[in-house]
Amino acid sequence: MVQVAIIGGGVIGCAVGLELARRGTQAHVIDRNGEVGHGSTSASCGIVRRFYSTRTMTGMAHEGAAVWADWQSYLRAPDGADLARFERPGMLFIPPAIDDRVRGIVAHMRELGVKVEILTPAEVAERFPFMDIASHAPVRDPNDEDFADDTGREIAGAVFEPDAGYVVSPLIAARDLRSAGEREGVRFHLGCGVAALRAGAAPGPRFRLTLDDGSALDADVVVNVAGPHSSLVNRMAGVELPIETRPLRREVCAVGNPTWSESDGSTIPVVGDLDSGIYFRPESGGRDLIVGSLDPACDTFEWVDDPDALDPSCSVAAHERQVMRLMKRLPEVRFGPRRGIAGLYDVTPLDWNPIIDKTDTPGYYVAIGTSGSSFKTAPVIGQVMAELIGACEAGRDHDADPLHVILPRTGFDLDVSFFTRLRSARPSTGTVIG
Numbered sequence: 001m002v003q004v005a006i007i008g009g010g011v012i013g014c015a016v017g018l019e020l021a022r023r024g025t026q027a028h029v030i031d032r033n034g035e036v037g038h039g040s041t042s043a044s045c046g047i048v049r050r051f052y053s054t055r056t057m058t059g060m061a062h063e064g065a066a067v068w069a070d071w072q073s074y075l076r077a078p079d080g081a082d083l084a085r086f087e088r089p090g091m092l093f094i095p096p097a098i099d100d101r102v103r104g105i106v107a108h109m110r111e112l113g114v115k116v117e118i119l120t121p122a123e124v125a126e127r128f129p130f131m132d133i134a135s136h137a138p139v140r141d142p143n144d145e146d147f148a149d150d151t152g153r154e155i156a157g158a159v160f161e162p163d164a165g166y167v168v169s170p171l172i173a174a175r176d177l178r179s180a181g182e183r184e185g186v187r188f189h190l191g192c193g194v195a196a197l198r199a200g201a202a203p204g205p206r207f208r209l210t211l212d213d214g215s216a217l218d219a220d221v222v223v224n225v226a227g228p229h230s231s232l233v234n235r236m237a238g239v240e241l242p243i244e245t246r247p248l249r250r251e252v253c254a255v256g257n258p259t260w261s262e263s264d265g266s267t268i269p270v271v272g273d274l275d276s277g278i279y280f281r282p283e284s285g286g287r288d289l290i291v292g293s294l295d296p297a298c299d300t301f302e303w304v305d306d307p308d309a310l311d312p313s314c315s316v317a318a319h320e321r322q323v324m325r326l327m328k329r330l331p332e333v334r335f336g337p338r339r340g341i342a343g344l345y346d347v348t349p350l351d352w353n354p355i356i357d358k359t360d361t362p363g364y365y366v367a368i369g370t371s372g373s374s375f376k377t378a379p380v381i382g383q384v385m386a387e388l389i390g391a392c393e394a395g396r397d398h399d400a401d402p403l404h405v406i407l408p409r410t411g412f413d414l415d416v417s418f419f420t421r422l423r424s425a426r427p428s429t430g431t432v433i434g
C-alpha cells in the first residue's frame with residue numbers, strides 16, 4: 001500500500017489524511033505539537049462565507065459550507081459525539097462600493113444556489129439597528145488626526161448571506177478530523193516534528209523523513225501542509241516553488257458584545273467591513289465579539305521571518321486599532337481591558353489564494369499559502385489533494401492536463417489548476433477575499 005507522510009496536523013493536514021484513508025491509502029499525519037490543530041488553526045476565527053473575489057474560491061467555499069452544515073455525517077461520527085458546531089447568524093459584508101464587480105460576485109453566488117441579498121444602507125440600518133451606517137472610508141489609523149471626523153457619507157450598502165456563520169471551534173474541528181481519521185486507519189505521529197527529509201534509496205520508498213527524536217519514517221508520497229512553516233518545510237525538502245509563501249502576523253481582539261442579553265443572546269451577525277478595515281463576529285456564546293483586521297491600505301503588513309518566534313499575545317497597537325475601528329461601526333462597544341491572541345497566516349503574496357499542487361519533485365505535494373481564509377475549505381482541500389495525489393501517482397500530468405474535481409455536495413466543477421504553483425499574477429484584493 002502507498003505510504004503518504006503528511007507534514008502538519010492542522011485542520012487541512014487532518015482532512016488530507018482522512019480523505020486519503022477513504023481512498024485506501026495509508027496516511028501518516030506528523031505534527032511537532034502533542035495534539036492536532038495547535039498551529040494557525042487554533043487562532044482561526046472559523047468564519048464560513050462564500051463571498052470571494054473569484055468564482056473558484058466562491059464555489060469551493062460553498063462546498064465547504066455544505067460540509068460544515070453536515071459535519072457529523074461527513075465525519076461518519078457516532079450519534080451523540082461532541083463535535084464542532086456551525087453557528088449560522090449570517091454574514092454581512094460591507095464592500096467599498098456596490099458596483100458591477102460586487103453584483104457579478106452576487107450573481108455567481110446565486111447561480112451556485114447560495115442565498116444572498118444586496119441591502120441598501122437603509123435596509124442595513126433597519127435589520128441591524130445597533131450598527132452605525134456612516135462610511136469611514138478611507139480607513140485611518142486611530143492616531144491620524146482625522147480618525148474621528150464625520151465623512152458625511154453612508155456606506156454604499158451591503159451583501160448579506162443569511163446562512164453564513166462560524167465554526168466553534170476550529171481546534172475541535174481538527175480534533176474531530178483526527179478522530180474520524182483514526183477510525184478509518186490514519187496514523188498520527190504527534191509531539192515530534194520532521195527534522196529532515198531526504199530522497200530514499202532506490203528501489204525503496206521515495207522519501208525518508210527523520211523526526212526530531214531521531215526515528216525515521218519512509219514514504220512514497222509527502223504532502224507539505226505545514227501552514228506558516230510551509231516555506232521552511234519546502235526548504236528542508238530542497239523544493240523551490242516559483243511562487244512564495246510567507247508567514248504574516250495577525251491579531252484578533254475580544255470585547256464585550258453590547259447586543260448580548262441573557263434572554264435573547266447575541267443578535268450580531270458575522271461582519272466583514274471593508275469600509276472600516278475590520279471583521280468581527282460573536283464569541284463565547286455571544287457574550288463577546290472578536291475583531292480582526294481586513295488589512296486597510298494605511299496599515300503595515302507584519303511579515304514574520306521566524307514563525308517559531310511568534311509572541312501569541314495581542315499587542316497594544318492592534319488592540320487599539322481594531323477596537324477603535326469597531327467602536328465607529330458599533331458605537332455601544334466599550335474599549336475594555338486588552339484581550340486577544342496573535343497567530344500567523346501563511347500567505348501567498350502573489351494573489352492571496354492557496355497553492356494546492358504537485359511539484360517538480362515526484363511524489364512531493366503542497367497544500368499551502370492558505371492566506372488566512374482556508375479553514376472553511378479545509379475538508380474540500382482534503383478531498384482535492386487526495387484526488388490530485390491519486391491522479392498524479394497514476395501517471396497524470398496535472399500541469400499539462402489539469403485535474404477537475406466535481407465537488408460532491410454542490411456539484412461545482414473545480415478546475416484544480418486554479419491553485420497551480422505555475423500561475424502568474426492575477427487580479428487580487430490582497431486580502432482574505434482573494
Ligand SMILES: Cc1cc2nc3c(=O)[nH]c(=O)nc-3n(C[C@H](O)[C@H](O)[C@H](O)COP(=O)(O)OP(=O)(O)OC[C@H]3O[C@@H](n4cnc5c(N)ncnc54)[C@H](O)[C@@H]3O)c2cc1C
Pocket residue numbers: 007008009010011012013014030031032033036037038039040041042043044045046047048192193194195225226227228229233250251252342343344345367370371372373374375376377
Ligand atoms: C488569526 C486567524 C484568523 C483566521 N480566520 C479564518 C476564518 O475566519 N475563516 C477561514 O476560513 N480561515 C481563517 N483563518 C485561516 C485558517 O485558519 C488557515 O488557513 C488554516 O487553519 C490552515 O490550516 P493548516 O492545517 O494548513 O495549518 P496549521 O493549522 O498551521 O497546521 C500546520 C501544522 O504543521 C505543523 N508543523 C510545522 N512544521 C512542522 C514540522 N517540521 N514537522 C511537523 N509538523 C510541523 C505545525 O505544528 C502545525 O500544527 C485564520 C487564520 C488566522 C491565523
